[in-house]
Amino acid sequence: MTVRLRGIQVESLSKSWGNTQAVKDVTFSVExxxxxxxxxxxxxxxxxxLRMIAGLExxxxxxxxxxxxxxxHAPPARRGLSMVFQSYALFPHLNVAExxxxxxxxxxxxxxxxxxxxxxxxxxxxxSELLARxxxxxxxxxxxxxxxxxxxxxxxxxxxxxxxxxxxxxxLRHEMRVEIRALQQRLGMTVxxxxxxxxEAMSMADKVVLMRHGRIEQQGSPEExxxxxxxxxxxxxxxxxxMNLIELADGAGGAVIxxxxxxxxxxxxxxxxxxxxxxxxHVVLLDEGGLTARAExxxxxxxxxxxxxxxxxQRINLRVPGRFALEQGAELRLGWRAEDVHFFDFESGRxxxxxxxxxxx
Amino acid sequence: MNVTSxxxxxxxxxxxxSSRLTGSRRGFSVRSLLxxxxxxxxxxxxxxxxxYPLGYSLISAFTLPEGGLGLGNFAKALELYSxxxxxxxxxxxxxxxxxxxxxILIGGYLLLGEQRWAVRILSVLYRWPLFIPxxxxxxxxxxxxxxxxxxxxxLTELGLIEAIxxxxxxxxxxxIITFVWKQAPFVTLLVAGAMAALDRATVEAARxxxxxxxxxxxxxxxxxxMPTLVVGLILSFVTMMSVLSVPMMISGGxxxxxTVDMAFRINAYGDYGTAxxxxxxxxxxxxxxxxxxxxxxxxxxxxx
Ligand SMILES: Nc1ncnc2c1ncn2[C@@H]1O[C@H](COP(=O)(O)OP(=O)(O)OP(=O)(O)O)[C@@H](O)[C@H]1O
Ligand SMILES: [Mg+2]
Numbered sequence: 001m002t003v004r005l006r007g008i009q010v011e012s013l014s015k016s017w018g019n020t021q022a023v024k025d026v027t028f029s030v031e032x033x034x035x036x037x038x039x040x041x042x043x044x045x046x047x048x049x050l051r052m053i054a055g056l057e058x059x060x061x062x063x064x065x066x067x068x069x070x071x072x073h074a075p076p077a078r079r080g081l082s083m084v085f086q087s088y089a090l091f092p093h094l095n096v097a098e099x100x101x102x103x104x105x106x107x108x109x110x111x112x113x114x115x116x117x118x119x120x121x122x123x124x125x126x127x128s129e130l131l132a133r134x135x136x137x138x139x140x141x142x143x144x145x146x147x148x149x150x151x152x153x154x155x156x157x158x159x160x161x162x163x164x165x166x167x168x169x170x171x172l173r174h175e176m177r178v179e180i181r182a183l184q185q186r187l188g189m190t191v192x193x194x195x196x197x198x199x200e201a202m203s204m205a206d207k208v209v210l211m212r213h214g215r216i217e218q219q220g221s222p223e224e225x226x227x228x229x230x231x232x233x234x235x236x237x238x239x240x241x242x243m244n245l246i247e248l249a250d251g252a253g254g255a256v257i258x259x260x261x262x263x264x265x266x267x268x269x270x271x272x273x274x275x276x277x278x279x280x281x282h283v284v285l286l287d288e289g290g291l292t293a294r295a296e297x298x299x300x301x302x303x304x305x306x307x308x309x310x311x312x313x314q315r316i317n318l319r320v321p322g323r324f325a326l327e328q329g330a331e332l333r334l335g336w337r338a339e340d341v342h343f344f345d346f347e348s349g350r351x352x353x354x355x356x357x358x359x360x361x
Numbered sequence: 362m363n364v365t366s367x368x369x370x371x372x373x374x375x376x377x378x379s380s381r382l383t384g385s386r387r388g389f390s391v392r393s394l395l396x397x398x399x400x401x402x403x404x405x406x407x408x409x410x411x412x413y414p415l416g417y418s419l420i421s422a423f424t425l426p427e428g429g430l431g432l433g434n435f436a437k438a439l440e441l442y443s444x445x446x447x448x449x450x451x452x453x454x455x456x457x458x459x460x461x462x463x464x465i466l467i468g469g470y471l472l473l474g475e476q477r478w479a480v481r482i483l484s485v486l487y488r489w490p491l492f493i494p495x496x497x498x499x500x501x502x503x504x505x506x507x508x509x510x511x512x513x514x515x516l517t518e519l520g521l522i523e524a525i526x527x528x529x530x531x532x533x534x535x536x537i538i539t540f541v542w543k544q545a546p547f548v549t550l551l552v553a554g555a556m557a558a559l560d561r562a563t564v565e566a567a568r569x570x571x572x573x574x575x576x577x578x579x580x581x582x583x584x585x586x587m588p589t590l591v592v593g594l595i596l597s598f599v600t601m602m603s604v605l606s607v608p609m610m611i612s613g614g615x616x617x618x619x620t621v622d623m624a625f626r627i628n629a630y631g632d633y634g635t636a637x638x639x640x641x642x643x644x645x646x647x648x649x650x651x652x653x654x655x656x657x658x659x660x661x662x663x664x665x
Contacts, residue, residue: 054569056565077570077571081569082570085566087562089560089565091567091585092585093585102567150566
């Protein structure tokens, strides 16, 4: 007997159609009440994974347990979960109330209880005024709420969401992100949420599973993944602008930045075949010392400015608070703290341990 | 009615477009004549091949054999053939309902079926009758449904019925079977197309919410393809009202369908008056169906 009676366990899950293998050996688990985000670029197999968990797609291999039960081959309705689709999948011929209540009617929940639950869910999602409308008469955000209401009225402990916010504009997306997260915590739902938007992943997730070409690249809390990426892919997928990756070369006394004439040593040991990674917000402007770079352009974002500079022939981004008065071609002195630096193997893209030299800071 | 509305629409558009272009409503420009020139040939064809014969037969229906106008032909048609009119209406209505059911079932299985191979075979097979003319279909059914036809022989061979107890299906049942066999594929084709165009996620969502396949079909899929289904059924209704070969070959005696009666009035007596009066009644029936459909459409628009 294992103790993991609740939550969801996915083990060695795989899926192929003919010769295309969409999902390969995917293993992860979600604890009860956790918010897990499946993240990755388009076509990496996120939806396929979610659909297998939902029971909408038969698995080619592996197993799925929900709440301790093996549901690998169970039909969707037996899995005790609800799903929110990217297209919302509202029933166009039914009004909002009928859409929300469909599942309860199927399960023959009594009228009084139905009405009571509808009222509660409609209040929660701000749909009380719109119950008589057809989906075609709603805005994108309102449709999204109906899809959400239809999922949560079932009171299933597990909810799966496939890019539920991708059809909304930036502002509404932000609001809904906060609302969904609040709702999930209030109801104590276990959520698996698919997105290709790393901002959504970082802001909502308890745990992120990053996928690439059908495999899991890395999984962990957003903080862990951001602070200690295992691969170049993870390092550049999380964060905007992404982590700077600077090619190193062997120099006298350690690794130096490739192509820089006044080669100061930035790390102990090997330089050839290595990449140095440092996030834009960790690069600081120094008054003296550090590495000399040439300012190239500045991108003003309001709260801060992303400055692009040339370090030898390699580009580097740095984040500077407020507005930055750029003088093109001006000389900048850049530095970073040793603990903010990552090293990767150029060939494999994997993280390697190496000591950054503190004197660069 | 058929003729005026499209031309009105075209004319209206042409007029406003040209006035926008010239900035004035006065006089004819070449531009404002262009739409008319484009529509004219089609309009002439409709007038020549449809309106003129229709008007002619209407007049003929109201023209008494001894000359002058009157309702004599209608009285005669009602007196001789009122039973056949009811028979026709019942047969075509029952067939329409059955066609609808068959189309929904086949289309539904094509959409929701889980046996891949069965779905594939069915999707090829169901279209066959589409390519068979009515008269050939009727001939096939004759050999199939007769007292010692293929159906009864097979049933007897299988020991399901006694040879003495076989009955011929070559009556109203035969007509209905032939109509359904011939027209259901047509409606299925339309309905299956509409079903394939649905957002599949609505089906998945309903299944995920616990609905069985039949419920998904009835409550989610069919309501969404209803407009297409109704159009297909109306077209079938009109087609069946006008088919002569099937009732003629399967059940030509009494009671029979109005098309047979019309052919009989003309061939045996040269009685165009009564034939046209019968035609007028069948036009009323199809007209009523079309009206129900149009009204439904308007109600829907109103609801939006
Ligand atoms: N029914 C199918 N038949 C064949 N291949 C499929 C099928 N569905 C998906 N695939 C393939 O599987 C791979 C993963 O698809 P999936 O939909 O899971 O990607 P995704 O990560 O959700 O991408 P997106 O962010 O664009 O939605 C893709 O290469 C896709 O072409
Ligand atoms: Mg997807």
